[in-house]
Amino acid sequence: xxxxxxxxxxxxxxxxxxxxxxxxxxxxxxxxxxxxxxxxxxxxxxxxxxxxxxxxxxxxxxxxxxxxxxxxxxxxxxxxxxxxxxxxxxxxxxxxxxxxxxxxxxxxxxxxxxxxxxxxxxxxxxxxxxxxxxxxxxxxxxxxxxxxxxxxxxxxxxxxxxxxxxxxxxxxxxxxxxxxxxxxxxxxxxxxxxxxxxxxxxxxxxxxxxxxxxxxxxxxxxxxxxxxxxxxxxxxxxxxxxxxxxxxxxxxxxxxxxxxxxxxxxxxxxxxxxxxxxxxxxxxxxxxxxxxxxxxxxxx
Amino acid sequence: xxxxxxxxxxxxxxxxxxxxxxxxxxxxxxxxxxxxxxxxxxxxxxxxxxxxxxxxxxxxxxxxxxxxxxxxxxxxxxxxxxxxxxxxxxxxxxxxxxxxxxxxxxxxxxxxxxxxxxxxxxxxxxxxxxxxxxxxxxxxxxxxxxxxxxxx
Numbered sequence: 001x002x003x004x005x006x007x008x009x010x011x012x013x014x015x016x017x018x019x020x021x022x023x024x025x026x027x028x029x030x031x032x033x034x035x036x037x038x039x040x041x042x043x044x045x046x047x048x049x050x051x052x053x054x055x056x057x058x059x060x061x062x063x064x065x066x067x068x069x070x071x072x073x074x075x076x077x078x079x080x081x082x083x084x085x086x087x088x089x090x091x092x093x094x095x096x097x098x099x100x101x102x103x104x105x106x107x108x109x110x111x112x113x114x115x116x117x118x119x120x121x122x123x124x125x126x127x128x129x130x131x132x133x134x135x136x137x138x139x140x141x142x143x144x145x146x147x148x149x150x151x152x153x154x155x156x157x158x159x160x161x162x163x164x165x166x167x168x169x170x171x172x173x174x175x176x177x178x179x180x181x182x183x184x185x186x187x188x189x190x191x192x193x194x195x196x197x198x199x200x201x202x203x204x205x206x207x208x209x210x211x212x213x214x215x216x217x218x219x220x221x222x223x224x225x226x227x228x229x230x231x232x233x234x235x236x237x238x239x240x241x242x243x244x245x246x247x248x249x250x251x252x253x254x255x256x257x258x259x260x261x262x263x264x265x266x267x268x269x270x271x272x273x274x275x276x277x278x279x280x281x282x283x284x285x286x287x288x289x290x291x292x293x294x295x296x297x298x299x300x
Numbered sequence: 301x302x303x304x305x306x307x308x309x310x311x312x313x314x315x316x317x318x319x320x321x322x323x324x325x326x327x328x329x330x331x332x333x334x335x336x337x338x339x340x341x342x343x344x345x346x347x348x349x350x351x352x353x354x355x356x357x358x359x360x361x362x363x364x365x366x367x368x369x370x371x372x373x374x375x376x377x378x379x380x381x382x383x384x385x386x387x388x389x390x391x392x393x394x395x396x397x398x399x400x401x402x403x404x405x406x407x408x409x410x411x412x413x414x415x416x417x418x419x420x421x422x423x424x425x426x427x428x429x430x431x432x433x434x435x436x437x438x439x440x441x442x443x444x445x446x447x448x449x450x451x452x
Contacts, residue, residue, distance in 0.1 A: 006440060082418050104414040104438025123412045125439055189442040 003110040003117045004292055006126045007168040015135065015145075015168065021300050022136050022284075022291035032294040034063025039293065040093035041067045043120070044100040049260055049282065050120050050130070054097050057289035066093060083112045090115050095297060116296035124158050130259055131164035133288040134218065137281040138169075141255045142215055145172040153179040153207055154220035154240055154265055156186040161259045162220055163190055170194055176201040177210055181236045184222070207240055212249045217242070218257045219265050243267035247275055257281050312340070315361040317383040318373065320349060325377045326356035332372045332450055339363050352379050371399040372450045375406075378432065398428040398445075406434065407449045413439035424448075 001014055010018075024030040039058045043051050051069065058065050068089070082105070089096060090113040098106055099120040106119030106126075121127040139145050150169055152162045156178055166176060167190070176194070178186045178201055185203060194201055204210045211217050219242055227233040241264060242256065258266060258278040270276050294300040321329055323346050335341050340361040349355035364384065365373075373380060374396035384392040404421035415422040415438055423437035432445040 008440065082414075101412070102414045102417055103410060103412045104436065104440070107438050108414050108418065108420060123439070125441075192442065 001295055003106075003119075004128050004296065005107050005110055005117065005119045007128045007131050007164045008126075010128070010168070012171050015132070015171070018132060018288070018291050018295065019136055019139050019145075021295060022287045023140075025290050025294070026284075026287045030294075030300055032061045032290065032299045034058060034061035034293070034297070034299065037061075037063040037095070037297060038093045039063060039065045039095045039097055040089045041065050041069075041120075042089065042096060042098040042100075043067070043069045044098070044102075044105075045121070046070070047099055047121070049285075050099065050127075053282070053285040054118075054120065054129075054289050054293075057286050057293060060286065061290055061294070063293075082108070086112050095293060118292060118296065121160060124160050124163075126164050127160045128164055129285075129289055129292060130161045131168045132292065133281065133285040134161070134165050134257060134259070135168060136288045137255075137257055137277060137284045138216055140284065141277060142253060145169070147173045147175075148215040149175045149177070149213060151177040151179055151207075151211055151214045151217040152186070152220070153217060153242075155184045155222045156180040156220070157184040158223060159220045162218065163187070165218065166190055167193060170197050170199045174199065177204060177214065178202070179204045179207050179210060179240065181205065181240070183232065183236060207242055208246055211242075211246065211254075213251070214254060215251065216255055216257060219262075220259060221261065221263050221265060240265055241267060242270055244269040244273060247273060250275060311388060312342075312359050312361045312385055313388055315339070315359065315363055315385050316365055317357065317359045317385060318377075319355070319357050319381040319383060320351055321356040321358065321373075321377040321380045322352065323354035323356055326358060328376050328450070329356075329358060329373055332376075333360070333363075333365070333369060335360065337363075368405060370396060371402050372405045374398050375402065375426070375432075375434075375445050375448070375450060378428070398426055398432060400428075401425055402434075405450050406436075407451055408436050408439060408441070409443060409448070410436065410439045410441045413441070415439075 041051055041054055055065050086109050095116045097118040097120050101123050103123035103125040106117055106122050110117040119126055119128055156162050222236055224233050254275050255277040256275050260282055326345055342359040344357040346354050378398045380396045382394050383390055402424050406422050406424045408415045408422050424434045427433045433442050434445050435442045
């Protein structure tokens with residue numbers, strides 16, 4: 001594995017190896033040393049959690065980071081090409097971790113520079129490190145990745161996280177329930193991919209009554225910034241809220257995941273139940289990203 | 301007289317004939333070939349064809365097609381036959397194969413794709429099943445081949 005651009009590039013073996021390395025890092029069985037290694041975090045789009053998670057991952061391994069956040073402090077405004085910006089940053093660092101609203105930008109970056117590139121989100125396309133930390137959370141709570149029944153709820157149209165996760169879990173024979181307003185349904189191209197792989201999925205318009213047979217319910221925020229018209233946002237806002245009373249008949253091992261930040265799609269009364277796993281999930285992100293960086297830099 | 305006229309139109313000394321173009325696709329083919337030069341061009345539309353029912357055909361004098369042009373035409377008219385004429389003789393006749401990969405000649409319909417914001421060629425993988433589809437290497441979106449805009 002030279003870069004991490006898209007879940008589509010990873011084999012089942014790649015994913016399982018990554019899960020194994022993350023678990024060993026968490027248990028202290030592997031202690032990667034990134035002393036004198038520098039990660040360039042290029043975030044051309046706002047992010048706190050993903051950026052902090054990578055920053056933490058690097059620093060927990062004695063490495064360091066240089067951070068560019070937003071486009072205001074780059075030369076792009078002076079007319080420098082994206083390729084030149086990347087080539088320059090590549091002279092300073094050992095690995096490039098980037099987020100951009102432009103789809104395919106990480107793939108292009110990997111073509112331009114010789115360093116490993118990690119896609120930390122490219123528009124509505126891919127967010128593979130989130131998918132991998134989600135999978136690490138799933139394997140930790142379910143003991144396996146194979147043949148699970150997974151509900152994906154919320155913004156399935158624009159949410160790159162759910163796209164990456166659906167593709168990745170399909171490799172492991174998952175069965176899906178897609179729960180979303182019709183305006184925010186899973187895109188056809190993802191559903192086509194699943195159909196081609198003989199993956200079962202059903203679509204629903206409400207959470208209630210559709211979660212009792214699930215192993216995992218993955219809830220996502222309705223992202224206001226994706227809507228061109230604020231009225232469209234108001235129409236669906238708050239219509240997909242999970243609360244404690246809906247958890248009466250769920251499986252014992254059932255877990256609720258969320259990529260965070262949460263707005264109002266999971267009521268805080270769920271937080272104290274044994275089913276809430278979204279905060280440990282965020283911590284799993286650090287182990288997973290430590291594993292990704294270590295593998296790409298050849299340290300494990 | 302009518303018979304003679306047809307024979308005269310049919311005959312080209314050197315050049316390329318693209319036969320069995322799916323009826324209605326000829327204008328797209330002309331667009332791809334950017335036929336603005338001095339070459340004589342003959343076009344037939346909606347002609348009866350034993351092979352595909354209705355077909356379009358184009359004959360271009362003194363012009364050989366590049367590999368890229370052939371690939372692009374194969375995308376929109378995969379049933380077409382390419383015929384190369386030299387000294388009034390057919391020197392090569394081959395059916396077009398849908399390419400598995402095409403670089404540069406597809407304009408990605410996704411406005412957020414990097415190929416629409418940077419000066420870089422698009423790269424598409426073609427999946428030729430019952431309905432041919434193409435996936436952008438960069439933004440990973442998949443489209444029906446017949447919906448794609450092709451440029452040379």
